[in-house]
Amino acid sequence: MTDTYAKQLALVIDLNTCVGCHACVTSCKSWNTSGWAGPLTDENPYDKDPTGVFFNRVQTYEAGTFPHTETVHFPKSCLHCEDPPCVPVCPTKATYKREEDGIVVVDYDKCIGCKYCSWACPYGARELDENEGVMKKCTLCVDRIYDTDLPEADRKPACVLACPPGARLFGDITDPDSEVSIAIREEGGYQLMPEWGAKPSNHYLPKRKTKRVIHDDELVRADNPLKKEGPLPKADEKSPSLDDVTSW
Amino acid sequence: MRPAFSVIFLTTLIGAGQGLFLALIAGQFYWVIGATPAQEAANFYALGSLLSLCLLSTGLFSSFFHLAHPERAWRSAAAWRTSWLSREVIVLPLVMGLLVVYGGLHWLDWHPVLMTFGNMKDLDLSMAVGYLGAGAVIMLFVCTAMIYACMKFIQEWASPVTVLNFTLMGSASGFVLVTAYAGIMGSPLWDFYAGGALALTVLALFGRLASLLRNRMLKPMSSVQTAIGVRHRNLRQITRGFTAGAFNLKEFFHPGNPSLLPLLTGFYVTAAFAVPILLMAVGWQLQSTALFGLAFVVQYAGLVAERWMFFAEARHPQNLYYQKVA
Numbered sequence: 001m002t003d004t005y006a007k008q009l010a011l012v013i014d015l016n017t018c019v020g021c022h023a024c025v026t027s028c029k030s031w032n033t034s035g036w037a038g039p040l041t042d043e044n045p046y047d048k049d050p051t052g053v054f055f056n057r058v059q060t061y062e063a064g065t066f067p068h069t070e071t072v073h074f075p076k077s078c079l080h081c082e083d084p085p086c087v088p089v090c091p092t093k094a095t096y097k098r099e100e101d102g103i104v105v106v107d108y109d110k111c112i113g114c115k116y117c118s119w120a121c122p123y124g125a126r127e128l129d130e131n132e133g134v135m136k137k138c139t140l141c142v143d144r145i146y147d148t149d150l151p152e153a154d155r156k157p158a159c160v161l162a163c164p165p166g167a168r169l170f171g172d173i174t175d176p177d178s179e180v181s182i183a184i185r186e187e188g189g190y191q192l193m194p195e196w197g198a199k200p201s202n203h204y205l206p207k208r209k210t211k212r213v214i215h216d217d218e219l220v221r222a223d224n225p226l227k228k229e230g231p232l233p234k235a236d237e238k239s240p241s242l243d244d245v246t247s248w
Numbered sequence: 249m250r251p252a253f254s255v256i257f258l259t260t261l262i263g264a265g266q267g268l269f270l271a272l273i274a275g276q277f278y279w280v281i282g283a284t285p286a287q288e289a290a291n292f293y294a295l296g297s298l299l300s301l302c303l304l305s306t307g308l309f310s311s312f313f314h315l316a317h318p319e320r321a322w323r324s325a326a327a328w329r330t331s332w333l334s335r336e337v338i339v340l341p342l343v344m345g346l347l348v349v350y351g352g353l354h355w356l357d358w359h360p361v362l363m364t365f366g367n368m369k370d371l372d373l374s375m376a377v378g379y380l381g382a383g384a385v386i387m388l389f390v391c392t393a394m395i396y397a398c399m400k401f402i403q404e405w406a407s408p409v410t411v412l413n414f415t416l417m418g419s420a421s422g423f424v425l426v427t428a429y430a431g432i433m434g435s436p437l438w439d440f441y442a443g444g445a446l447a448l449t450v451l452a453l454f455g456r457l458a459s460l461l462r463n464r465m466l467k468p469m470s471s472v473q474t475a476i477g478v479r480h481r482n483l484r485q486i487t488r489g490f491t492a493g494a495f496n497l498k499e500f501f502h503p504g505n506p507s508l509l510p511l512l513t514g515f516y517v518t519a520a521f522a523v524p525i526l527l528m529a530v531g532w533q534l535q536s537t538a539l540f541g542l543a544f545v546v547q548y549a550g551l552v553a554e555r556w557m558f559f560a561e562a563r564h565p566q567n568l569y570y571q572k573v574a
Contacts, residue, residue: 015478025489043493051493059489059569061472063480071486074476076569088330089398091337092323110323113316116333118499119249122401122470124566127495133316190477193565195469196401204477 007172008082008102009140010201011160012180012189013075016208017167020058020073027162028056028077028138036143041131053129055138056159072207075168077159078125078138079192079200080104086117086126095135101172102201103142108134122196140170173201249402250499251559254314258307259392260421260551262340263414265303266385267422268429269347271444272296273378275426275437280375286436293374296429297351300422304344332398336391343388346381350374389415396558401470404463404562413455417520417551420448424524424544431537442532442540446525449547453521456554460513463561470565487574496570502560512557520550 032055033040042052056077063070080097084104087095094110095117097103106117111134118126118135126137141157144150154161160168171180180203183189189203235241272293279288312318327334353359359372393414396405423445430438472483504512524543531539 022489049493051495054490054494057489059476060486060574061476061478061483062486063478063483065482070480072476072478076489085401088327089333091325091327091331091334092320093326094323110320111317112320112324114314114324114333115316115499116331116395118495119402119564120399122565124496124500124564124569128316128499130316130495192477193401193470193474195474196565206477 005082005097005102005174006100008080008174008201009145009171010080010102010173010180010203011077011140011157012169012171012173012183012203012205014167014169014183014187014205015072015074016205017165018058018073018075018163019165019167020060020071021164022058023162023164024075024159024168025054025056025058027158029054031141031144031158032139035141037136037139040136041129043130053127053136055127055136070207075159076123076125077202078104078140079123079198079202080138080140082199082201083197085120085122085196085198089116089120091116098142101142103140104137105139105142106135106137108132108136111135122193122198123200145170173203249559249562249564250502251556252314254310254312256552256555256559257310258314259414260548260555261303261307261310262388262392263418263551264421264425264548265300265307266343266388267419267448268296268300268303268426269343269350269381269422270385270419271423271426271441272300272350273382274444275430275435275440276375276378278437278440280369282369284436284440288437289433289435291355292430292433292435294351294355295433296426297347297354299425299429301344301347301351304340304347308340308344332391332394336388336395339384339388339391343381343384346377346384350377350381353377386415389418396562401565402562403466403469404459405558407459407462409455409459409462413452413459416448416452416455417554420445420452421544421547421551423448424528424540424547427528428537428541428544431540438535438537439532442528445540445543446528446532449521449525449528453517453525456517456521468563468565470568472568472571475565475568485569485571487572488570491573494570496566500564500567500570504560509557509560512553512560516550516553516557518550520547520554523547524550 029040032038040053042050044050045052056075059074059076061072061074063072080103084097087097087104092110092112094107098105113128113133115128126135129136145155147155156170160170169180169183171178173180175181183205184203187205189205191200191203276293278284312321315321324337325334328338353374359374361370361372362376363371390411393411397407397410400406423441427441427445430441473479524547527539527543
């Protein structure tokens with residue numbers, strides 16, 4: 001099932017930058033419930049036991065023992081695997097990987113709602129929309145990224161545009177010069193659960209410590225020869241000025 | 249995984265139906281090769297086929313409840329090149345079709361001889377259809393089990409033992425049923441079936457114990473560390489990111505009380521295997537059809553519990569992402 005695709009669009013998510021604000025979650029829900037993939041139905045949204053369809057979630061993890069802990073905010077959506085295990089198992093071929101850009105999508109008119117694709121996804125990226133009886137998943141905003149009515153800068157997934165600190169990058173990971181490929185290559189981009197061989201296209205950039213070493217002499221003003229604050233001494237009138245025309 | 253009753257009834261009912269079909273074919277073969285001189289009771293195969301057809305149809309009917317769009321079920325044969333579910337969808341009607349032809353030929357008592365072997369034994373049409381049927385039944389067992397066994401990251405399922413167990417448990421329940429049925433019909437094959445039922449149930453017990461042992465020794469390949477790619481030994485989820493319900497919380501977690509699961513395991517080992525083995529051993533001694541009937545009912549209840557546990561004990565790696573809420 002490993003085919004080569006003309007392109008592989010994907011997200012690269014920088015865990016070092018993500019602040020866990022859930023803006024990508026809400027913008028995703030908002031765009032996709034109103035668009036091609038929608039509605040992303042909710043059950044009892046304002047009542048007891050609400051539940052509903054989401055393509056994107058932000059989770060929070062903690063590493064270490066208090067007080068030496070590190071918080072990791074972890075956004076999770078479909079990873080648009082290069083070898084997606086959800087695709088071959090679909091009995092109706094409703095789920096497929098687009099040859100032109102590698103996005104994994106579901107044909108809602110063919111899906112029978114057997115949930116087998118959700119069993120076959122180790123990442124839990126597929127959900128049943130119980131109202132519509134079909135499986136739904138992240139489309140990488142396929143209805144938005146090719147929309148020529150939008151300004152070029154807006155032709156990106158809703159989550160990418162919404163991310164306040166810019167932790168989400170979007171692009172073609174098969175193009176070595178793309179922003180995402182450079183980020184993966186130069187900042188240690190990695191895949192989730194590589195042990196299952198699905199080769200997820202979305203990559204994550206690790207948390208990293210940003211440290212600055214300050215030496216003692218940087219804390220002391222070295223440019224004040226008098227070692228005290230005050231007006232600088234005036235130069236002698238005969239000494240050369242900067243332009244040799246004006247005088248001090 | 250959350251056990252789905254539609255799938256539990258599908259797999260247990262078609263398992264018994266396939267086992268019954270296999271038993272009828274085995275019985276006919278046993279008679280054809282001359283292992284028993286007595287002529288088979290009238291309509292034994294035809295009515296047996298009907299019984300098997302009822303089990304298969306009920307199982308098929310049950311499977312529709314698993315689909316959110318049952319009216320589109322016809323589409324599900326499309327991906328037979330890649331999907332075991334698709335293959336099952338094709339082979340199940342094939343088995344049912346062969347069963348109808350097999351039962352029909354016996355009902356009409358139409359046995360044209362296709363060829364005669366050197367030892368003067370004949371291959372008649374019904375036996376030939378029977379061989380095809382047996383092949384299709386085995387194929388169906390493989391397809392059904394491979395739906396689960398092909399999921400490599402559900403490690404409890406991803407094993408040839410799964411295929412073996414589906415085959416053995418289905419065949420065993422079919423043979424237990426056919427023994428009770430043969431007793432009612434006064435078939436001379438009763439002893440053959442009783443022995444087969446007992447042997448298959450014992451084998452199925454060993455198969456299931458093997459998978460229980462295997463599951464106990466499994467080491468999960470995935471962890472929170474691989475799930476989010478942070479290599480820290482002390483890493484835990486603080487929140488899954490929402491307080492509401494979601495498909496991810498329903499589909500992949502079983503609703504049972506974890507402390508009761510060992511009890512349920514004990515129940516199915518007893519009901520599906522131990523008690524039927526005892527009932528059949530006594531029943532065979534006493535030549536009692538009633539005990540075989542009872543054994544079938546008890547075993548079926550046990551197999552339903554077994555299939556429930558088959559799902560409940562499967563740990564899906566996606567659950568690593570849904571450990572906590574805050």
